[in-house]
Amino acid sequence: MLESWEAESFLAFPFYCLSYFIFTLEILIVALKPKNLLQMTINYMSGQKNEILMQRYGFSSPVNPWDVIKFSGNAKIHLDSFLSVFNISGLPEEYYHNKCLAINGDTFVDGAVVAAARTLPTWSDKDVPPIPSAERMAVKELQQECRQMLAQYATTSKQDEKLLDSLPNAPRTLEAAIKYRLHRKLFIEKVIQALEIYQDKILF
Ligand SMILES: *[C@@H]1O[C@H](CO)[C@@H](O)[C@H](O)[C@H]1NC(C)=O
Numbered sequence: 001m002l003e004s005w006e007a008e009s010f011l012a013f014p015f016y017c018l019s020y021f022i023f024t025l026e027i028l029i030v031a032l033k034p035k036n037l038l039q040m041t042i043n044y045m046s047g048q049k050n051e052i053l054m055q056r057y058g059f060s061s062p063v064n065p066w067d068v069i070k071f072s073g074n075a076k077i078h079l080d081s082f083l084s085v086f087n088i089s090g091l092p093e094e095y096y097h098n099k100c101l102a103i104n105g106d107t108f109v110d111g112a113v114v115a116a117a118r119t120l121p122t123w124s125d126k127d128v129p130p131i132p133s134a135e136r137m138a139v140k141e142l143q144q145e146c147r148q149m150l151a152q153y154a155t156t157s158k159q160d161e162k163l164l165d166s167l168p169n170a171p172r173t174l175e176a177a178i179k180y181r182l183h184r185k186l187f188i189e190k191v192i193q194a195l196e197i198y199q200d201k202i203l204f
Pocket residue numbers: 085086087098101102103106108109
């Protein structure tokens with residue numbers, strides 16, 4: 001089965017035709033199967049962050065596994081620990097959530113968490129285990145930086161959501177623009193949450 005963020009990713013695929021119909025068809029074909037087609041479509045999306053999707057195709061996604069946050073501090077978390085807390089497997093280009101391990105109904109891991117695994121500053125050293133207190137300190141710093149990013153926006157995600165609800169007949173471009181900034185905030189908020197879960201779950 002497709003995860004919702006994977007399905008959303010396919011939005012980008014046929015957009016030069018600007019046709020929702022073709023897009024829907026595309027999802028159907030992909031959902032209906034061929035593995036190579038699925039692979040091809042995912043490759044198409046490789047490295048496409050929301051900014052690019054918005055510029056080229058006029059839409060964004062809150063759970064884009066390729067979205068990026070630029071952190072400027074020195075804080076880093078331990079990559080393998082982060083991956084294992086969220087049961088993310090595979091190489092960075094192909095990270096996926098190992099759902100067999102997840103308890104039924106645990107739907108926290110989505111494209112945004114996969115993006116977090118790629119974009120959070122991490123360290124990795126086979127021989128050195130993470131020190132929980134140091135990890136927690138790094139988590140706090142990274143969360144702080146995320147909060148500062150959110151604080152720079154004139155509106156919160158809740159306000160954007162309300163605004164969208166209050167404009168059911170907004171022109172598509174306006175709606176896409178509000179969604180774009182909303183999706184950015186939702187992504188950053190999800191990264192903050194993922195960091196919170198990470199620091200709660202590091203074993204020592
Ligand atoms: C990860 O796997 C463990 C079992 O190994 C499970 O208890 C946990 O809920 C899983 N977490 C996620 C986020 O998939």
